[in-house]
Amino acid sequence: MLTSFKLTRRNFVRAASAGALAIGAPAILRPAMAADVLKIGVLVADSGPAALFGPAQRAAAELGAATVNAKGGILGRQVAIVFADAGASPAEVAKSAVKLMLSDKVEMIFGSHDSAVRQGVENVVKGKLPYVYTPVFEGDDCSPNVYFLGEVPEQELQKTLPKLLEFAKGKTFYLVGNDYVWARTTNEKAKKYIGEIGGKVVAEDYYPLGAPNKFENTVAKIKAEKPSVVLQTLVGGDNVNFNRTFADFNLSDDIVRLSCLLEENTLMGIGKDASKNLYSSLGYFADIDLPENKTFIGELAKKYGDKAPQQCTISKGLYDAFIFASAVAAKSKSLGAKEFAAAAEGISFETPSGPMTMTKRHTTKNIFLARCDGTKFTVIDTFSAVPTQQSCT
Amino acid sequence: MTGGYFEIEKISGGYGSGRVVRDVSISIGRGEVVCLLGRNGVGKSTLAKLACGFLRPLSGAVRLAGHEITGARPSENLAVGLTYCPQERVVFDDLTVAENLSLMRANRRLDDLDRYFQVFPRLSERLRQHAGTLSGGEKKLLSLVRGLAEGSDMIVIDEPTEGVQFENVVRMAELIVARKNAGASFLVVEQNLTLVDRIADRIVIMDHGEVVLSAAASEVDREDILTHLTV
Amino acid sequence: METLLLTQVINVVYEVLILAIIVLGLAVVMGLLNVLNIAHGEFIMIGAYTAYVVQKSGLPYVLAVPAAAGVCGIIGLVVERFLIRPLRYEPFETLLATWGLGLLLRKLVELGFGRGYRSVEIPVVGSLNFFGEAYPTYRLVLMGVSASVLAGLFLWYRRAPTGARIRAMVGNPVLAEAVGIKTRELARNTFVTGTAMAGIAGVMIAPLTPVEPFMGLAFIVNSFFALVVGGMGTVAGLFAGAGIIGGLQSVLSATVNPTTAYLAMLFLSILFLWQRPRGLFPRP
Numbered sequence: 083m084l085t086s087f088k089l090t091r092r093n094f095v096r097a098a099s100a101g102a103l104a105i106g107a108p109a110i111l112r113p114a115m116a117a118d119v120l121k122i123g124v125l126v127a128d129s130g131p132a133a134l135f136g137p138a139q140r141a142a143a144e145l146g147a148a149t150v151n152a153k154g155g156i157l158g159r160q161v162a163i164v165f166a167d168a169g170a171s172p173a174e175v176a177k178s179a180v181k182l183m184l185s186d187k188v189e190m191i192f193g194s195h196d197s198a199v200r201q202g203v204e205n206v207v208k209g210k211l212p213y214v215y216t217p218v219f220e221g222d223d224c225s226p227n228v229y230f231l232g233e234v235p236e237q238e239l240q241k242t243l244p245k246l247l248e249f250a251k252g253k254t255f256y257l258v259g260n261d262y263v264w265a266r267t268t269n270e271k272a273k274k275y276i277g278e279i280g281g282k283v284v285a286e287d288y289y290p291l292g293a294p295n296k297f298e299n300t301v302a303k304i305k306a307e308k309p310s311v312v313l314q315t316l317v318g319g320d321n322v323n324f325n326r327t328f329a330d331f332n333l334s335d336d337i338v339r340l341s342c343l344l345e346e347n348t349l350m351g352i353g354k355d356a357s358k359n360l361y362s363s364l365g366y367f368a369d370i371d372l373p374e375n376k377t378f379i380g381e382l383a384k385k386y387g388d389k390a391p392q393q394c395t396i397s398k399g400l401y402d403a404f405i406f407a408s409a410v411a412a413k414s415k416s417l418g419a420k421e422f423a424a425a426a427e428g429i430s431f432e433t434p435s436g437p438m439t440m441t442k443r444h445t446t447k448n449i450f451l452a453r454c455d456g457t458k459f460t461v462i463d464t465f466s467a468v469p470t471q472q473s474c475t
Numbered sequence: 476m477t478g479g480y481f482e483i484e485k486i487s488g489g490y491g492s493g494r495v496v497r498d499v500s501i502s503i504g505r506g507e508v509v510c511l512l513g514r515n516g517v518g519k520s521t522l523a524k525l526a527c528g529f530l531r532p533l534s535g536a537v538r539l540a541g542h543e544i545t546g547a548r549p550s551e552n553l554a555v556g557l558t559y560c561p562q563e564r565v566v567f568d569d570l571t572v573a574e575n576l577s578l579m580r581a582n583r584r585l586d587d588l589d590r591y592f593q594v595f596p597r598l599s600e601r602l603r604q605h606a607g608t609l610s611g612g613e614k615k616l617l618s619l620v621r622g623l624a625e626g627s628d629m630i631v632i633d634e635p636t637e638g639v640q641f642e643n644v645v646r647m648a649e650l651i652v653a654r655k656n657a658g659a660s661f662l663v664v665e666q667n668l669t670l671v672d673r674i675a676d677r678i679v680i681m682d683h684g685e686v687v688l689s690a691a692a693s694e695v696d697r698e699d700i701l702t703h704l705t706v
Numbered sequence: 707m708e709t710l711l712l713t714q715v716i717n718v719v720y721e722v723l724i725l726a727i728i729v730l731g732l733a734v735v736m737g738l739l740n741v742l743n744i745a746h747g748e749f750i751m752i753g754a755y756t757a758y759v760v761q762k763s764g765l766p767y768v769l770a771v772p773a774a775a776g777v778c779g780i781i782g783l784v785v786e787r788f789l790i791r792p793l794r795y796e797p798f799e800t801l802l803a804t805w806g807l808g809l810l811l812r813k814l815v816e817l818g819f820g821r822g823y824r825s826v827e828i829p830v831v832g833s834l835n836f837f838g839e840a841y842p843t844y845r846l847v848l849m850g851v852s853a854s855v856l857a858g859l860f861l862w863y864r865r866a867p868t869g870a871r872i873r874a875m876v877g878n879p880v881l882a883e884a885v886g887i888k889t890r891e892l893a894r895n896t897f898v899t900g901t902a903m904a905g906i907a908g909v910m911i912a913p914l915t916p917v918e919p920f921m922g923l924a925f926i927v928n929s930f931f932a933l934v935v936g937g938m939g940t941v942a943g944l945f946a947g948a949g950i951i952g953g954l955q956s957v958l959s960a961t962v963n964p965t966t967a968y969l970a971m972l973f974l975s976i977l978f979l980w981q982r983p984r985g986l987f988p989r990p
Binding site for chain 2: 882
């Protein structure tokens with residue numbers, strides 16, 4: 083440890099005295115390390131409101147890298163991950179992305195974070211290298227050389243809503259969400275599907291994101307309106323808060339709830355006394371009964387034992403990103419923007435939630451409708467290969 | 476055990492490591508009033524603070540009724556019968572006059588203070604006012620009443636008459652003498668000879684942090700004092 | 707629609723009382739000692755985790771109240787001794803120090819319990835008919851307990867001399883020591899009381915929210931705004947602050963929309979900080 087520090091310093095001094103930039107010192111050292119390692123920058127939530135997912139994201143990414151490496155790596159090169167924190171402000175994360183590109187010399191970036199951060203990263207990456215964005219999001223983004231693996235609202239709703247009506251007592255919908263782009267876009271798209279099935283939206287409420295919200299008001303209104311379905315686009319703590327308040331006011335017997343972002347951690351917070359008649363529509367649940375998923379969860383258990391962080395759709399997407407990138411590179415034989423984009427179109431790959439196909443840079447995938455039983459999900463219906471209806475070229 | 480009720484023995488000290496007071500010894504007997512005089516800045520107030528526990532002496536000892544109290548906290552000293560009335564910030568400005576007096580009384584009653592209110596009717600008129608609204612002289616009266624009402628046998632008062640009108644200085648002297656006759660001892664830091672003449676049994680004069688004169692009040696004439704008080 | 711109105715009225719009262727009980731510990735420490743305990747939310751969080759542990763061990767939920775008061779009180783004792791007292795209760799220094807303390811407490815809880823959400827089951831299930839309208843029993847119990855605690859505190863503060871002694875100590879510490887107030891102990895006890903109260907508030911609200919290491923951050927914001935608007939160090943200020951911030955948010959949330967309600971609250975608080983930083987009922 084000490085010697086390597088001295089070496090770094092000596093090189094630094096030498097480089098500086100030669101008039102080189104400070105950044106030159108690590109560059110001198112670099113050839114000593116494996117020259118042909120393919121570095122991938124992975125943006126995970128180490129801090130911020132989504133930091134809850136950080137450990138699971140890291141675990142999924144590391145398993146993804148190990149899986150790819152066991153099969154010979156990407157383009158015949160072993161991959162190595164350089165993690166960076168995606169929990170800071172978009173401008174800060176964009177700086178980290180620049181550092182990943184210039185200083186760490188990563189050749190791809192994978193990210194699991196919100197859309198504001200994605201736009202910040204897109205602005206600095208500018209399509210120069212493949213950027214794989216993995217979580218649930220609102221769609222409608224066609225930035226060059228960006229590949230979207232996450233569920234878009236069309237996938238979460240178009241087949242799920244008609245199915246949900248089988249459990250509801252009518253066709254009236256109350257929409258409640260956080261006041262930001264994902265929730266509002268999802269609800270706009272939901273209104274179209276609700277119209278198609280002859281349903282009616284009776285009211286919609288939006289709560290500020292990141293504020294200390296309380297939901298007694300909306301729950302009182304729901305109690306008076308008596309809708310048959312409450313469609314939720316609340317995230318994290320607000321999702322927990324709303325559903326606990328809803329159950330406290332004794333509404334869960336008569337009104338069905340569907341959440342568009344309810345994963346394993348959030349359900350733990352909601353708890354078993356508040357999860358009756360609550361449903362979730364997502365592209366992955368940690369308990370789904372597929373051999374690929376058994377392998378995925380089994381490998382994580384082998385690696386982390388009891389301390390394996392709880393997987394969910396938000397974290398598992400980063401594993402998919404490695405599988406996706408390795409499949410595309412096998413075809414394109416290059417990470418160049420043009421070649422990579424051409425090879426990505428139409429490519430199919432196997433993931434823990436089943437097969438996925440990249441179409442117009444978005445991902446056709448299985449969608450699961452799950453019912454909450456206590457603090458566990460029971461998948462009650464699987465919709466295969468649900469298209470995204472996105473149209474990026 | 477030497478004779479005095481309150482004994483300051485070879486005290487040295489000041490603020491931080493400064494030595495404002497040097498080897499000062501004063502012994503006060505039961506029912507004795509000692510007035511401490513001297514020009515500004517010679518260490519009188521510092522001595523009072525060292526004696527009462529507001530400053531920790533660098534050396535020397537303080538004894539009350541034969542028990543050493545050197546370095547004890549003021550709140551502990553009060554519990555064993557040592558009262559202190561400061562020179563500055565003499566009352567709680569944020570509290571009412573009544574609260575200033577009842578603060579440490581479990582029942583908050585002020586019945587037994589009637590005799591003081593008869594002497595200083597200004598205070599009873601202003602019981603509900605914040606003490607911060609009183610004049611400087613009125614604050615001194617309130618401070619003295621608070622100190623006397625604590626019922627201690629040893630009372631240290633720092634400059635009680637600053638800003639106080641003549642007739643009230645005379646009334647202060649009467650109150651102090653009455654308490655002295657009931658057995659209490661006093662150390663009064665004072666410049667005002669109107670008060671000193673009326674209460675002092677003994678006079679101690681300090682200069683440059685040291686005692687330069689200590690004698691029975693009857694043996695010291697006014698001229699001697701005035702020479703020490705002028706430069 | 708009449709029943710909706712009634713429920714909404716109860717909601718407003720509920721929100722005001724809950725906010726008041728959450729602010730209480732902060733108000734005691736800030737109003738009486740001039741120490742803004744930024745880690746107040748973390749003490750609430752630790753109280754909530756204590757409730758979680760008590761419930762998980764199968765003990766009656768009521769036991770969480772003394773347990774949380776004890777845990778938060780002991781932490782408060784240590785913090786006072788090694789952080790607040792060495793900084794001599796200076797407002798700015800202690801603000802920075804308690805900010806750091808908040809980070810530390812979050813990290814420690816995260817190490818012990820992880821980042822994940824925990825849920826505390828409602829200890830009193832069901833609904834009660836309240837003026838003909840069903841309202842969750844636990845919330846009614848909470849409202850009752852909060853109202854009693856606040857009323858009890860109000861009476862105590864008016865009757866017992868401790869309140870005046872604390873004010874005396876903060877205003878003139880030297881004289882306070884002279885009149886026999888053990889200032890070191892009184893300051894310590896006041897601080898510890900504040901942290902223990904935060905712990906109890908944590909037990910009360912734990913069944914209503916996700917219990918996680920960062921939950922405290924949400925509470926400190928509203929609490930601080932309630933103090934700013936109400937004014938520090940007076941019981942009237944506490945009620946006014948909780949009433950205005952809690953009530954305004956609840957009413958606007960019901961009549962306009964929650965985002966507007968939140969913005970209005972921010973706007974009002976900034977207005978107060980700017981034009982009347984001592985609040986409506988400051989200590990004279």
